[in-house]
Amino acid sequence: MKKIAVLVSGKGSNLQAIIDAVENKTLAHISIEQVIADRYCFALERALEHDIPAYMIEDSTQISEEIHEMLQNDIDYIVLAGFLSILSEEFCQNWNGKIINIHPSLLPKFGGIGMYGKHVHQAVIDAKESESGATVHYVIPEIDKGEIILQQSISVAENDTAESLAEKIHTIEHILLVEALQKLSH
Ligand code: GRF
Numbered sequence: 189m190k191k192i193a194v195l196v197s198g199k200g201s202n203l204q205a206i207i208d209a210v211e212n213k214t215l216a217h218i219s220i221e222q223v224i225a226d227r228y229c230f231a232l233e234r235a236l237e238h239d240i241p242a243y244m245i246e247d248s249t250q251i252s253e254e255i256h257e258m259l260q261n262d263i264d265y266i267v268l269a270g271f272l273s274i275l276s277e278e279f280c281q282n283w284n285g286k287i288i289n290i291h292p293s294l295l296p297k298f299g300g301i302g303m304y305g306k307h308v309h310q311a312v313i314d315a316k317e318s319e320s321g322a323t324v325h326y327v328i329p330e331i332d333k334g335e336i337i338l339q340q341s342i343s344v345a346e347n348d349t350a351e352s353l354a355e356k357i358h359t360i361e362h363i364l365l366v367e368a369l370q371k372l373s374h
Contacts, residue, residue: 190264190373195255195271200231202269202290205362206369207238214366217373218317221260226273248262252279265372267363268327272304277329287327288372289334290365292357294341295323299332309350309357316355320353322361324368338368 194203203223221240235242245254252275259266266337268289280287291299292293293308298320303311312320321341326334340360344353 189217189219191219191262192265192267193220193224193259193263194220194267194269195230196223196225196229196269197227197272198229198231198270200229200234201358202361202365203231204234205366207234209366215369215373218369221263222357224255224258241272252276256282274331280327280329285326288324288337288368289327290361291323291325291332292337293323294321295325295332295336301331303332303362306350306354309353312344313348313351317344320357322357322364324364337371338364339363
């Protein structure tokens with residue numbers, strides 16, 4: 189059994205995909221031990237709904253230290269599922285090889301500082317890319333640069349907008365994140 193903590197900042201649809209996969213035994217060897225948010229967000233409600241211990245850190249300049257304190261020391265993987273704060277170098281090194289992130293583009297394209305949410309999809313549209321996608325990768329101090337675990341592409345239609353692209357990519361993210369956890373839990 190692999191114990192995971194999920195870090196969130198938003199709607200939590202990726203968290204929900206993990207919860208569903210654990211409950212329907214697609215992720216039979218994963219246990220969600222903790223959900224930690226860096227702000228109030230709907231993802232916290234999803235955790236509480238499923239009786240998963242959920243914590244919120246508010247307005248903190250010491251976010252990485254606080255998360256480190258909160259994490260059970262038997263956590264096998266920390267999953268960043270739409271988590272918007274930047275984790276410190278020390279945190280990344282402490283948990284080296286144990287932090288994974290889902291990013292809504294085909295990394296190394298469209299990653300790095302400022303490349304989150306709608307900004308990613310708008311940049312893809314502006315660059316007239318014919319494809320985009322999602323990437324699950326290990327987290328290292330250099331933003332969005334860690335080793336890729338899984339990647340899935342989709343084609344970008346001529347009439348796609350940042351919104352329509354976000355929607356299409358969200359659907360594949362949910363599948364990809366569960367597949368990545370399946371891979372890591374074997
Ligand atoms: C996803 O697009 C994810 O790739 C990005 O933030 C978004 C989170 O969505 N890092 P949700 O909160 O899981 O619905």
